[in-house]
Every structure is written in structure tokens, then in C-alpha cells.
Amino acid sequence: MGGLGKTTLAKQVYDRVVTQFDCHAWITVSESYDKKELLRKVMDKFCQTTTMESNIPARNGGVDEEIQIISKVREQLKNKRYVIFFDDVWKIEFWSDIEHALLDNNMGGRIVITTRSLDVANFAKHQLESNPHLSSISRILSLSYDDLPYYIKNCYLYFGMYPEDYSIKCSRLIRQWVSEGFITSKKDKTLEEVAQQYLTELMNRSLVQVSQVNYCGKPKECRIHDLLRDMILRKMEDLRFGSHYFPSNGSSFSEKLDA
Structure with a gap:
């Protein structure tokens, strides 16, 4: 991009x-x-x-x-x-x-x-x-996750449930975070508003990329870099956060997600 x-x-x-x-x-x-x-x-x-x-x-x-x-x-x-x-x-x-x-x-x-x-x-x-000289990159990426506030970590790991290079609608992601129970209510804010704050923080940390904006210039779809996704998948396995199965035809699976 x-x-x-x-x-x-x-x-x-x-x-x-x-x-x-x-x-x-x-x-x-x-x-x-x-x-x-x-x-x-x-x-x-x-x-x-x-x-x-x-x-x-x-x-x-x-x-x-x-x-x-x-x-x-x-x-x-x-x-x-x-x-x-x-x-x-x-x-x-x-x-x-x-x-x-x-x-x-x-x-x-x-x-x-x-x-x-x-x-x-x-x-x-x-x-x-x-390349052993580049192995430190994986450790640095892992630190970017470790540095997250505890209440955002599950939200970030959830990106590992999507196929590689998949762009998800921000509104859909927010609803899924809420339905999974990742969002804690705050005074004078809806769960969706809190989830939007979490997503914005991940974007500000450059851990999530904006892949499409709406007519107002606000994020409409987002994705994560392949290297960050690899790190997330390792964290998911280590923490037993979840497991996933993607068929060989990734495009058809993406179409099902959008359905």
C-alpha cells in the first residue's frame, strides 16, 4: 500500500x-x-x-x-x-x-x-x-504486544482469527469485540465507543493499518501486517487464546466472512 x-x-x-x-x-x-x-x-x-x-x-x-x-x-x-x-x-x-x-x-x-x-x-x-541476524525483529514485535495495556491485548489477539492480508470493516470488528466480552464499560460511554477507543489506540501505535477510509476520511477497514500477524499467531498458541482453520482457498473464506 x-x-x-x-x-x-x-x-x-x-x-x-x-x-x-x-x-x-x-x-x-x-x-x-x-x-x-x-x-x-x-x-x-x-x-x-x-x-x-x-x-x-x-x-x-x-x-x-x-x-x-x-x-x-x-x-x-x-x-x-x-x-x-x-x-x-x-x-x-x-x-x-x-x-x-x-x-x-x-x-x-x-x-x-x-x-x-x-x-x-x-x-x-x-x-x-x-536469517539469524534478523531474529531480533521477532523479539521487538513481541515487545510491541507486551507493552499494550492489559485490556487491549485480547482485542489485538483477535486479529489472528482472520486470514492473512484480510481487511475487516472497523464497525464489524468493534461489534465482535463487544460480543466476545473483551470490552469493559466506562462511565458515560457505550461499549462500542470504548471499543472504538481501543482500535484507535492500536492504530496510533502502528499495530493496525488503515486499509480504507470513508467519505469523511475516517477509518472504514483495517488490517495487520503479515509480520505482526505471525507474532499474534504465536501468542495465541502460547496463551491458548484460540485456534483457527483456514481452507486453502483463502479468497473464498474471505468472501464468507463478508457475507
Whole structure:
């Protein structure tokens, strides 16, 4: 989803960490790109940051040009600790277009992407599960739940009852929280009003995303990020909060939820 501040956050991280690397680059990819021009952009960025601009491959439009660019990038990164941010990646095929240029030199190089595509995010998701250097993310996400007020925790765990990437109507969610007995009455407020306050707090904590707004600009539908959902499912199991079964056809199940 666009407009959530992914690029802004990534740029802040980039500006903070670049001094820890021998060379660095920020590349905006966008939906349509030319593979050769993308590789050349990577090469140009690394040449700038390493002040090595000699022997730049000429633009001849041939296969040799692409090979020369890849070789030049690999030469620049040899024995260097590098970081490169690719902003606004749209296609899974992107990785196969650039992977041969970005060698793994065991120097602690890092590649970061931002994307609005669920396909791209899911393709990269296994890196979070298999990379031991990223295991701390799971602990941080768990802390975001542990830090919640006790009276909101059950409400948040309830999101685990929905399929992955499912957007639920806020009004429906509020009614379900009330019917499950998660909401405690407060003076001068209805149960629905209290539930709305809880949902707003979860949104303000960035634990729940607004996926659709109404004509007044107020949240109409909401969802949770896949990584947060994974954390919720683990918490549900640990706390024996509930269990769920989703058929292989997730879309048809979503249609039943909306019925």
C-alpha cells in the first residue's frame, strides 16, 4: 500500500547507517525499469561513493555492455562492506535482474528494499525466517504486544482469527469485540465507543493499518501486517487464546466472512 511512509522511514535508516559502510547507494526502482539502466545506476552510485570513475563501460546497447557493468560493480564491491537500498520495488523478477552484480563477499554487506507489492514482500519474507541476524525483529514485535495495556491485548489477539492480508470493516470488528466480552464499560460511554477507543489506540501505535477510509476520511477497514500477524499467531498458541482453520482457498473464506 502506498502512502504509509515506507520510503521516508527507509531514508532515515539509510542516512543513519551509511557511515558504517565502505560504500553505499540509494536506488529508486519504480514500476517500470530497464534492467541495463538499473544496473548502470547501481554502478554509477558506487563509483561516486568510492571515487573510482575510471573505465566506465560505454553505452553500446549490446550484451557485452551488461556484462561489463556487472563486472564493474563486482569489482567496486570486492573486499568492501556495502549497503544498498532499493526503493519502490514492484516485481519479484527484480532480484534476478540485479543479484549477479551484488556479490556476497562475506564482508557484511546489506541489501534493503521497500515495496508496496505483497508478492514481493512474500518473496522476501523467508529472509526474516531464515536469517539469524534478523531474529531480533521477532523479539521487538513481541515487545510491541507486551507493552499494550492489559485490556487491549485480547482485542489485538483477535486479529489472528482472520486470514492473512484480510481487511475487516472497523464497525464489524468493534461489534465482535463487544460480543466476545473483551470490552469493559466506562462511565458515560457505550461499549462500542470504548471499543472504538481501543482500535484507535492500536492504530496510533502502528499495530493496525488503515486499509480504507470513508467519505469523511475516517477509518472504514483495517488490517495487520503479515509480520505482526505471525507474532499474534504465536501468542495465541502460547496463551491458548484460540485456534483457527483456514481452507486453502483463502479468497473464498474471505468472501464468507463478508457475507
